[in-house]
Amino acid sequence: MKLHRSPVALVLACALLAACDRQPPATPSEATDTATAGDSTAFAFEEATIAQLQERMAAGQLDSQTLTRAYLDRIAATDDAGPMLGAVIELNPRAMEEAAALDAERAQGKVRGPMHGIPVLLKDNIDAVPMVNSAGSLALADNRPAEDAFLVRRLRDAGAVILGKTNLSEWANFRSTRSISGWSSRGGQTKNPYALDRNPCGSSSGTGTAIAANLATVGVGTETDGSIICPSSVAGLVGIKPTVGLVSRNGIIPIAASQDTAGPMARTVADAAALLGAMAGADPADPAGAAAEGHVAADYTTFLDAGALNGKRIGVLRQAMGYHPDVDAATEAALETLRQAGATVVDVEVAGYDDWNEAEYAVLLYEFKDGLDAYLARVTVGPGSLAELIEWNREHAGEAMPLFGQEIFEAAQAKGPLTDQAYLDARAKARRLAGEEGLLATLHEHRLDAIVAPSMSPAWLTDPVLGDHFVGAGYGMAAVAGTPSITVPSGDSHGLPLGLTFMGPAWGEPQLIGLAYAFEQLTHARKPPTFAASVE
Secondary structure: OOEEEEOOOOEEOOOOOOOOOOOOOOOOOOOOOOEEEOOOOOOOOOOHHHHHHHHHHHHHOHHHHHHHHHHHHHHHHHHHHHOOOOEEEEEEEOOHHHHHHHHHHHHHOOOOOOOOEEEEEOOOEEOOOOOOOOOOOOHHHOOOOOOOOEEEEEEHHHOOOEEEEEEEOOOHHHHOOEEEOEEEOOEEEOOOOOOEEOOOOOOOOHHHHHHHHOOOOOOOOOOOOOOOOHHHHHHHEEEEEEOOOOOOOEEEOOOOOOEEEEEEEEHHHHHHHHHHHOOOOOOOOOOOOOOOOOOOOOOOHHHHHOOOOOOOOEEEEEHHOOHHHHHHHHHHHHHHHHHOOOOOEEEEOOOOOOOOOHHHHHHHHHHHHHHHHHHHHHOOOOOOHHHHHHHHHHHHHHHHHOOOOOHHHHHHHHOHHHHHHHHHHHHHHHHOOOOOOOOHHHHHHHOOOOOEEOOOOOOOOOOHHHHHHOOOEOOOOHHHOOOOOEEEEEEOOOOEEEEEEEEEOOHHOOOOOOHHHHHHHHOOOOOOOOOOOOOO
């Protein structure tokens, strides 16, 4: 989660360099080119897309074992040595075995779909056997779930190779009001690959850095408010925050059931769409799963349409602008691209914009306590409740809280059950202001197909003393409303990526993917990182 405007200041997480606690990568293969520090061009699969990799595998020019080994070597070259990105927290010891099994299926003529044999990295708050699921916390460093999360089962069924787990802002940025994005007590500090002294945003920090740096083909992040959109934006990626319920939350360490979701993070819209198709599915065990019935597309790549902007009405949320001249310039250039593509661009003003913040924060506190207690009750090692976790952190403060405390944990623990009228009122208010009277009312009033806003400011300097100090964000309305959004690279500020976010109504992923793809094909704004030490 990345809550960008809370009543208790910024809620992000990270700082300080520390060694990743993960399985050692496999021995480099002589058959695979690997990158050297600061030299991303040496990698054999630099910026390779899912479609390109599938084409090579279908032609017999590549197999999943070679591809998987290449990414393992790449991680060793650019995450363990070299720039020390701190993106991958643990590797799947069965990755090569999984790749070999999928190669055997392909040799027998069985190809499960576009994800067959494709290596995927998962954020370290998603259950995936046999790896630890820790939310970046040392308190759960021995938590090895017995079962895969629902979305991981779907990925495996689709033929994906689970390569490993990525670092994150500890507890998905919901521990302290003074946290630093990208830092966890288990994984240390994740860096931004475009400038190593800059922040990767959070809480899906490791996934953003890893995919930007070509440590896997695609990755999975999670979001409550910005944790997919923000790290994707500052890493020059495409990130999709789906409608709540489209992707199951079962097996994900929670923050808030009314806003939590997992989603794809990728270097292209096409790759993000392919990954979404493998992840999405109505899960009857997820409280929001029933609403997804009838809304899950079999293949989201069918909505990739280079002409999708023609004839559309796009609203511009200028209330999310004006905080940085480079962001405004990139947004204005993006709007001109939309117009030239045949879209009608309409300035809009959302009534009560940002007035949902206080209510949203109250909802998150209540739901975090309820959801985390339920998850920890199933954990066989470590704290069994939020109360026990708070005490564990106090007893291990030197390791767990060297830079900031757990004020949010304590505030959440003080909340009552979800039957409290204060919770019910806050939830109704937040959803009404951001959704019914906000995003949805604006779409309806102006007959819009989508609303766009700048995703985020450029990446800020990682600062373990003063914490996060970013400015501006345009994604919060869709997060609180539970509706979909997608960020696409739109330009840069001194070499630091910028993104444009498209927002739409619930279950509007197909249209948003089409619009984002059309914009991407006209701009091709993504530039791979070169692991610079700092901005020139």
